Amino acid sequence: DTAVSQTPKYLVTQMGNDKSIKCEQNLGHDTMYWYKQDSKKFLKIMFSYNNKELIINETVPNRFSPKSPDKAHLNLHINSLELGDSAVYFCASSPTSTRNEQFFGPGTRLTVL
Amino acid sequence: AQKITQTQPGMFVQEKEAVTLDCTYDTSDPSYGLFWYKQPSSGEMIFLIYQGSYDQQNATEGRYSLNFQKARKSANLVISASQLGDSAMYFCAMREAGFSGGYNKLIFGAGTRLAVHP
Numbered sequence: 001d002t003a004v005s006q007t008p009k010y011l012v013t014q015m016g017n018d019k020s021i022k023c024e025q026n027l028g029h030d031t032m033y034w035y036k037q038d039s040k041k042f043l044k045i046m047f048s049y050n051n052k053e054l055i056i057n058e059t060v061p062n063r064f065s066p067k068s069p070d071k072a073h074l075n076l077h078i079n080s081l082e083l084g085d086s087a088v089y090f091c092a093s094s095p096t097s098t099r100n101e102q103f104f105g106p107g108t109r110l111t112v113l
Numbered sequence: 114a115q116k117i118t119q120t121q122p123g124m125f126v127q128e129k130e131a132v133t134l135d136c137t138y139d140t141s142d143p144s145y146g147l148f149w150y151k152q153p154s155s156g157e158m159i160f161l162i163y164q165g166s167y168d169q170q171n172a173t174e175g176r177y178s179l180n181f182q183k184a185r186k187s188a189n190l191v192i193s194a195s196q197l198g199d200s201a202m203y204f205c206a207m208r209e210a211g212f213s214g215g216y217n218k219l220i221f222g223a224g225t226r227l228a229v230h231p
Binding site for chain 1: 146148150152156157158159160163165202204208217218219220221223224
């Protein structure tokens, strides 16, 4: 199926650990994004890559590091996890076009204990 | 400043009736796009409808239509003939052109939770 996929879907971990979330899209899109949805359902962009190049970097703690090995993949690595990092993390992709409709992955629910 | 405002935290509607979800936006960019996404309880984000700032006609996609009033900076979503499966969170979002060298992010509103009653 053509889609944006994320792994894992659920991630439960202890404070202080390091974890990664992987994202892959097979839609042939040039641009990929990471969004964070907090407990109040508010969605906010974190990062965006275009053809493996970082183009958007919002005010995000430097414990969060995105990596794009190729334009179909955008991974998110989080160091020294904190309680406040608990959220749902969405990966998205879009073609480079005027419309720029973004297609979202299923989300990864991260719980930090 | 709040760029996207959804003033209705929750709405309910009877099955088969129409419902309007409000969205107002703020931008000084003449070129922008407006989107509506649906998030059911299962959590995925589903694209519903898009309106470009230069589009002359209101966008429609099946039972969804966007009531675009540019002068009032509003982009309300109208769902006709509501179905039980329409119960979900609905997010309005805006994309501004020319951001970060031409690449764009979506700015989301706080969302409206819609409940469809039988």
